[in-house]
Amino acid sequence: MRRTLPDRDDQRTTERLRGLGLSHRVFEAGSGIGGTWYWNRYPGARCDVESLEYSYSFSEELEQEWEWTERYPAQPEILRYIEHVADRFDLRRDVELDTRVTSAVWDGERWQVITDHGETVSARFCIFATGCLSRPKDLEIAGLDSFEGSVHSTARWPHEGVDFTGRRVAVIGTGSSGVQSIPVIAAQAAELTVFQRTASPPCSSGARSGRWCGTRRPPRPWPRATTRSGPSGPASTPATSRPTTPTTSGSWTCGRPRSPT
Structure with missing residues (x-):
């Protein structure tokens, strides 16, 4: 079993566990799936990873059938994608919404997990997919x-x-x-x-680039590279001591980091 906030990574785990023939249960505190993309709905919320790289890679059919409308997808579109994956692979039947885990104890042989509904579940394995930033920090501002x-x-x-x-x-x-x-x-x-305390230089994301609409990932004959890259090039560029103004200006125009020439 697992206690989780079902987002994109958790969905992949659920699909994999089912493929291994393991019985499992997913406990979700929210009233819907999506994890961080269910909870975070502030204006302008979007991913800082290019949509093709943020997609699942376990299903070639899924990769080819889904069309991202933006280069860096916004929260509503990512949530629609997660919900589409859940429906396509029938993952919702394993998820119990509006349920929190209040205790998880290893008794030497198995995990004894208790939910806020008073149910106790025993399991060989317990995956804590709660995330590292799942608890908001209260504001501490005088007045x-x-x-x-x-x-x-x-x-x-x-x-x-x-x-x-x-x-x-x-x-x-x-x-x-x-x-x-x-x-x-x-x-x-x-x-x-x-x-703001410290100013930072802006760079256009090019998120709404028209050329991105309808783009799909080409079939991959090899495993995903460890260094993220996409149609826009590598995710990082070498450091340089040259003046940065022409470089940042060019980056704003094209919507991605560029190396000085």
Whole structure:
């Protein structure tokens, strides 16, 4: 059995366990599958890995039948992909939603797992697929308790969304979720102020590149490479001591890192 937040990696494990003939049960705290892509719904949420590389590789048929619409897929599309995979391979029947594991103890021979429904499950193996960032950090900002406006955290974004039309909005932080959400919120809010500790140079992702629509991964005659690469080239480029302005300008135009020439 396993305790998990079923996302893309967990689905692959479930499919593999079934192929090995092992009986298993999947416990999911949420009301739907998708793991991080089920919980994180803040504006602009998307993957920082190119869609073709973020796809499953265990099924050639799946690779060829699914069409990504963006180079770096957004949360709604990734969730649709995960749900499609779950339906295609009938994985939902092994998942128990709205269920949390409250205790898992090894008794010397087997795992004794207890859920918040009071059920005890015994298993030879227990896979903890809970992720390393599954518990949001509470905000610690002086005066926050007396703020009269609404407060939202990207880690706990309402699934029904938030309407910023005509509002004055402040975004604190320019980490990955901040960078992704700021342009989307700015397009809707009447006024947006961003507070950041350290500025970082932006680079266009080229996420909505029209040439990406309908692109599929070509069949692979060899195992997936350890260094990620795709139609846009290698994921990393050599360091250089040359001036960076022409390089960053070119990267913004093409939507990917480029080596100085």
